Amino acid sequence: MKDKAPSANDKYWELVRLPAARTYFFIAASGLGVASLATLLFSSPIAAAVLAIIGICGLVLRWTAMPIVFFISLSYFSLAPLGVPEDFESFNQIPGSYLRVFDLVIVGASLVYLFAQFRLYSILHAGMPFEAKKQFLKATAKPTVRPSGPLPDAELGRFFMRLAIYLVAGQAVWFLLTNLRVDLDRFPPLVWMPAEEYPHEAYGAPMLLGASGSRFALSAGATLAVAFLLRFTLWYWQLNRMSREQGELILLDTGWHETRRELSRQEKWRADALHRAPTLARPAFGLGGLLMMILAPVSFVLLVILAMCCGGMR
Numbered sequence: 001m002k003d004k005a006p007s008a009n010d011k012y013w014e015l016v017r018l019p020a021a022r023t024y025f026f027i028a029a030s031g032l033g034v035a036s037l038a039t040l041l042f043s044s045p046i047a048a049a050v051l052a053i054i055g056i057c058g059l060v061l062r063w064t065a066m067p068i069v070f071f072i073s074l075s076y077f078s079l080a081p082l083g084v085p086e087d088f089e090s091f092n093q094i095p096g097s098y099l100r101v102f103d104l105v106i107v108g109a110s111l112v113y114l115f116a117q118f119r120l121y122s123i124l125h126a127g128m129p130f131e132a133k134k135q136f137l138k139a140t141a142k143p144t145v146r147p148s149g150p151l152p153d154a155e156l157g158r159f160f161m162r163l164a165i166y167l168v169a170g171q172a173v174w175f176l177l178t179n180l181r182v183d184l185d186r187f188p189p190l191v192w193m194p195a196e197e198y199p200h201e202a203y204g205a206p207m208l209l210g211a212s213g214s215r216f217a218l219s220a221g222a223t224l225a226v227a228f229l230l231r232f233t234l235w236y237w238q239l240n241r242m243s244r245e246q247g248e249l250i251l252l253d254t255g256w257h258e259t260r261r262e263l264s265r266q267e268k269w270r271a272d273a274l275h276r277a278p279t280l281a282r283p284a285f286g287l288g289g290l291l292m293m294i295l296a297p298v299s300f301v302l303l304v305i306l307a308m309c310c311g312g313m314r
Contacts (some may be wrong), residue, residue, distance in 0.1 A: 014124055015060075018148035023156075024120045028059055031112030038109060039077070042102040047077035058117055062124060067117050074110060098175040107170065111163050119159075122146045173222075181214040 015025045032055035040048035050073055058066030126143030183191045
């Protein structure tokens, strides 16, 4: 049996009454508190207050847009701690900005908050969104929420294990991005060059991209490569798990899509033939035949008269 969607009366009590919701609520609140405290100590009170308010609105008021707003605000305050974009000194610290204590704490705590916040939404709002559009849904339609029984220990273990893997993988990727540079004169076009070994941009190899250009090229290339690989991997995995009936439907739909013009033309001809049923009666004498019967003799007589007049004038 599945729990019903929360009503408006006990909206706030669901956070502490349901076991799964209560667990993820305290996890998200802990991550939000650590992230706000780290921002207060290492960045600015303004950033800490804004992040705390956004997180409280997402946890208590259940505003579903708050995780996205939290991520955007955290990215902005990492560049402008006081909230005013002045000189963006953080860009000058990029080459050596890997494996820093502040980054590890703030990123880890933010991931804990965001992951737990989305899990909390799946328990209180909807585990999966509606497949149909809103105009086709009934007014009494309720979303399918996740059963709110006690969480198994294995789920919490996988939860924190994923967070640790994402945190370490992110730092490793950022370490490579800040120490690799793109040199188009070489193959492969990659050069291991730490920050202290960067040559001046005006000298050296002309095809050696700058620090920011190398980071952008490597990020874009890695993103495209991963997206391309995942696209074809998931596509092949879907084909491998497809049943015979699903394959027949896809082939039939593809055949209809490729021959739709020819089939449409044939159906139009068939409809026109059915509309004009064949008959053995004599065709009707139309206006074109009548004009030919009248105009042909009259035209001949007029030509004869014109010729006789011309001959008399001579």
